[in-house]
Amino acid sequence: MSTVGKAVSLLELFTLHEPEIGLSDLARRAGLDKATARRLLTALAAHRLIEQEPRSRRYRLGAGLSRLARIRDAHFPFVRLAAPVIRELSQETGETVHLSEFSAGALLTVHVALSAKANRVNVDVGQVLPLHGTASGIAFLAASRLEVASAYLEKPLQAFTAHTMTEPDTLAKAIAFAAASGYSRSSQGYEEGVHSIGAAILGADGQPIGTLSIASPVSRIDDHLAASQGEAATRAARLISARLTGEA
Amino acid sequence: MSTVGKAVSLLELFTLHEPEIGLSDLARRAGLDKATARRLLTALAAHRLIEQEPRSRRYRLGAGLSRLARIRDAHFPFVRLAAPVIRELSQETGETVHLSEFSAGALLTVHVALSAKANRVNVDVGQVLPLHGTASGIAFLAASRLEVASAYLEKPLQAFTAHTMTEPDTLAKAIAFAAASGYSRSSQGYEEGVHSIGAAILGADGQPIGTLSIASPVSRIDDHLAASQGEAATRAARLISARLTGEA
DNA sequence: CCAGTCGGTTCATTATTTGAACCAGTGTTT
């Protein structure tokens, strides 16, 4: 891996649950030598992408990231515009709703509104979702240009659970359903016990840039509820698309 | 410079005003070879810190930055908690107010609320402010431990304008004033024609973590107004500090 | 007081980065 890749993989070790990590730990988890990790960390710190807590000497993500994210967000206000809609959809359905952005061939979860219920699906910001196997991914493929979707179907499809659609034909049918109805459905395709309804969010050029998804415990879902969630998801996704393109 | 440093400096070329840049341009401005720049960009893109617009092939900041910034923000909600206070302070005073975070020996501007007036001071998010020469910096030094402040006074002080305080004694007096009154004052110390009032924001351990600053055209300021701005700045900074430590 | 951590440093070895020269494509200008 490139040196830059290693440095970024250090950044990616920090999570919501573990926002500060010590040097030895970082090196171990990244599979790097301590000396290497430290050199990378100081390089990142020089640009404020990493900070070191002076007392504990542990490392954490730096203010430079906030700065860069703000520049990006000003130009591409995906999360900012979508967040209130996501929150409302979560309240309306009582389920966890998450927002994903297409990036480098997969969907990156960038925002989550958790259900208030005790039995809920938990999704972490930062999770990378495959295009097959999740309702979000299927909705994305259904909204993509045909050549993109069929190119994706060519490649072998990894199974995540016993329910993952790995047959191109099965997946093509799910995509066709999503294209026709506006929303996609996936039951336990990525994680056992999780049912989700997805809908694509379109950019100004009509191409999909991300998705939203309502994730529920399978036990709570029947066909009728799925259809009503699908309608709500479609409405929310359209609203976000419209706001992105300045139409609302 | 380290490879990582070069890669990050590519990220730093993107600004609010220029959120998308082509390869040749990036290479030129970063002082890198085109081949090198491209290799770094693809490494960054693999981790979603950079995205490439498929149509124009231009590069822009990637979704991974939003993700990392959100992790940082959840742990260290400086901007999130301070932003509403900053906005209100700007409305109350009618002037531009900016929020800076201490990082790597300087203050990094992370949030700005611009004045509504035509004749106003413009500050960009991302600007790096020295600790001497700006009201923010002086307020920060005044709130720091004595050894930190005096260590800073040892080093030579760069002049930015004819008004920059470069004499350790002069600066020490300004720091003493700030320590006594709760706010600092700097007239044209960093940029001609700009007057500013600064106040430090303290973390849970009582150490300063950042500052806020009211920036006005000098023409608009007299001693009486400066004092009233100072009081408002102090109040706002205290409120943010309290919210950060969970006291409000 | 020993063993096992930690963060941090050194420097000979090694592997990665570098950049001039090269495509191919596009839009301008002559």
Add this chain to the structure above:
DNA sequence: AAACACTGGTTCAAATAATGAACCGACTGG
């Protein structure tokens, strides 16, 4: 339509920067 000046992207020998085992000193808990 030809010459031109850009663009993004690629190649590979040469040069440079990254690497990691071994080492500190400091701290912690048994």
